[in-house]
Amino acid sequence: MTDRIAIRALTKYYGDHLVLDGVSLAVAPHEVVALIGASGSGKSTLLRCINRLVDFDDGEILIDGVSTDDPQFGKTGLYRRIGIVFQAFNLFPHLNVVQNITLAPRRVHGLSRQACEDNARRLLDMFGMGECADDYPEQLSGGQQQRVAIIRSLATNPDVLLLDEVTGALDPELIGEVLRIIKDLKEKGMTMVIVTHEMGFARDVADRVCFLEGGRILEENTAHELFARPQHPRTQRFLQRITDAGRL
Amino acid sequence: MSSGASPPEQDTTASHREGRERPSRPAPARGRRSSRTTPIVISVASVVVVFGAVGYAITRAEQWPRIKRQFFNWDAMVASFPDVLRGFWINIQVWVIALVAIGLWALVLAIFRTFTGPWFAPLRVFAVVYIDLFRGMPALLLVLLLGFGVPALNLPGVPSSALFWGVVAVTLSYAAYAAEVYRAGIEAVHDGQRAAAKALGLTQLQALRYAILPQALRNVLPALLNLAVALQKDVALLSVLGIRDAVREAQIYTARTFNYSSLIVAAALFMLATVPLARFTDYLTKRDRQRRLQGTP
Ligand SMILES: Nc1ncnc2c1ncn2[C@@H]1O[C@H](COP(=O)(O)OP(=O)(O)O)[C@@H](O)[C@H]1O
Ligand SMILES: [Mg+2]
Numbered sequence: 001m002t003d004r005i006a007i008r009a010l011t012k013y014y015g016d017h018l019v020l021d022g023v024s025l026a027v028a029p030h031e032v033v034a035l036i037g038a039s040g041s042g043k044s045t046l047l048r049c050i051n052r053l054v055d056f057d058d059g060e061i062l063i064d065g066v067s068t069d070d071p072q073f074g075k076t077g078l079y080r081r082i083g084i085v086f087q088a089f090n091l092f093p094h095l096n097v098v099q100n101i102t103l104a105p106r107r108v109h110g111l112s113r114q115a116c117e118d119n120a121r122r123l124l125d126m127f128g129m130g131e132c133a134d135d136y137p138e139q140l141s142g143g144q145q146q147r148v149a150i151i152r153s154l155a156t157n158p159d160v161l162l163l164d165e166v167t168g169a170l171d172p173e174l175i176g177e178v179l180r181i182i183k184d185l186k187e188k189g190m191t192m193v194i195v196t197h198e199m200g201f202a203r204d205v206a207d208r209v210c211f212l213e214g215g216r217i218l219e220e221n222t223a224h225e226l227f228a229r230p231q232h233p234r235t236q237r238f239l240q241r242i243t244d245a246g247r248l
Numbered sequence: 249m250s251s252g253a254s255p256p257e258q259d260t261t262a263s264h265r266e267g268r269e270r271p272s273r274p275a276p277a278r279g280r281r282s283s284r285t286t287p288i289v290i291s292v293a294s295v296v297v298v299f300g301a302v303g304y305a306i307t308r309a310e311q312w313p314r315i316k317r318q319f320f321n322w323d324a325m326v327a328s329f330p331d332v333l334r335g336f337w338i339n340i341q342v343w344v345i346a347l348v349a350i351g352l353w354a355l356v357l358a359i360f361r362t363f364t365g366p367w368f369a370p371l372r373v374f375a376v377v378y379i380d381l382f383r384g385m386p387a388l389l390l391v392l393l394l395g396f397g398v399p400a401l402n403l404p405g406v407p408s409s410a411l412f413w414g415v416v417a418v419t420l421s422y423a424a425y426a427a428e429v430y431r432a433g434i435e436a437v438h439d440g441q442r443a444a445a446k447a448l449g450l451t452q453l454q455a456l457r458y459a460i461l462p463q464a465l466r467n468v469l470p471a472l473l474n475l476a477v478a479l480q481k482d483v484a485l486l487s488v489l490g491i492r493d494a495v496r497e498a499q500i501y502t503a504r505t506f507n508y509s510s511l512i513v514a515a516a517l518f519m520l521a522t523v524p525l526a527r528f529t530d531y532l533t534k535r536d537r538q539r540r541l542q543g544t545p
Contacts, residue, residue, distance in 0.1 A: 092458075109449070
């Protein structure tokens with residue numbers, strides 16, 4: 001079976017700074033891969049390369065066997081196929097929830113307003129957010145905002161979801177409701193690449209975990225194996241520190 | 249008439265000061281009602297006393313009757329009022345037209361300036377050079393240059409009205425300031441908003457139109473209104489072209505009667521128009537600041 005995402009020898013510089021150093025990673029359809037590693041190890045950059053939010057210097061990324069450089073994706077095809085959710089939610093504060101969700105389907109993909117709104121409300125109901133449809137982001141809690149952001153990224157029916165520390169800005173009591181949506185999506189068969197500091201969650205939801213350091217994947221294994229028997233000394237040290245901080 | 253025509257800095261300090269100087273709550277022992285009204289009574293009383301004293305001193309001065317005859321002559325005011333008012337109507341019309349033109353042209357400049365990507369380099373360079381050029385030049389100079397210069401060329405197919413070119417001059421000058429206000433607003437929008445827009449597939453223009461500009465405009469509205477207040481006064485620059493606006497009409501009356509009361513009439517009209525707008529701007533600034541202090545996420 002073709003990999004949903006195939007990353008080959010990806011290299012990325014910011015100026016002189018080597019941020020991704022020949023990263024290769026394959027993600028099968030319906031697979032969930034978690035990226036862990038210290039801050040600055042290149043997790044966000046790797047994620048942002050996958051949907052070409054940032055450009056890279058060398059290597060290639062294939063989606064279902066087709067290079068993301070391929071003209072068949074056009075200007076917007078990649079963004080329709082791949083959704084991304086950020087740590088800071090990044091909802092548009094001047095638009096209400098439904099308008100946030102329908103912006104891309106309407107303006108980018110040219111669907112009718114009615115169809116987009118129906119779809120938005122259906123998605124909101126599906127994830128228990130129906131009452132918030134007409135609220136503005138500032139009226140919502142952080143957890144609700146992040147759930148809306150996730151739903152917004154689903155509005156174009158993507159095959160892949162990229163999640164960048166989506167619970168990183170949330171109060172502890174709000175994390176659960178966001179993680180529940182992600183588990184939901186896994187059960188529905190969404191392919192996901194998840195950057196997270198919630199090791200318990202990574203172990204629960206991820207099929208595979210990659211440990212990054214200095215722009216390289218130092219270790220990669222099934223979630224169970226990697227947490228139970230980390231091989232690389234640096235992975236061991238990282239997990240030890242996380243455990244000491246009480247986050248495992 | 250202001251000669252340099254430099255619009256004021258975006259003044260947010262007024263509201264800051266106000267916030268700091270708000271009287272601290274008096275001791276509760278004194279009773280609720282009286283303690284709440286006391287500061288107001290003190291303010292009103294002190295204003296009346298201070299300004300009353302100043303007014304008394306002025307009107308007592310030996311030269312006051314002469315000043316009054318020359319500047320505050322009621323009959324001269326009444327006599328000049330219709331002409332000055334008719335001129336002021338021109339000021340208002342020019343003001344509105346220039347406002348619209350400046351608002352649009354400055355937005356285009358600001359968008360040019362904030363576009364990223366190598367293909368847009370010429371537009372960026374154009375905007376930067378334009379803004380440097382027109383911010384560095386006195387508006388009066390531009391008004392003279394275009395208002396007298398272009399009609400004198402007698403170019404076929406080009407408007408030869410001094411009024412038209414005067415409006416163009418004011419627009420070109422103010423747009424440089426307004427573009428910088430817009431740009432500050434655009435750049436103040438958090439980068440995450442741009443990332444989100446791009447990730448949703450919006451082009452740079454769509455991101456501006458649907459995601460960035462609505463937020464930027466809301467943030468810079470008070471600063472833009474400040475410019476609008478300044479512009480209303482600088483419309484009077486066009487009087488140097490012989491356009492019979494309020495200032496010109498007042499001057500004509502002065503030249504005829506050697507009495508300056510007509511200029512006071514013009515001044516009063518300008519203030520009547522600008523003060524409410526300035527107060528409204530203060531109100532918006534204050535409201536925005538309060539909203540920000542409330543710490544919406
Ligand atoms: N826009 C940028 N410009 C310059 N350097 C950046 C930029 N974004 C990230 N970096 C650098 O790239 C490295 C990896 O960053 P990032 O991918 O955000 O790491 P992580 O998400 O693992 O914390 C860091 O050293 C960071 O300073
Ligand atoms: Mg990161």
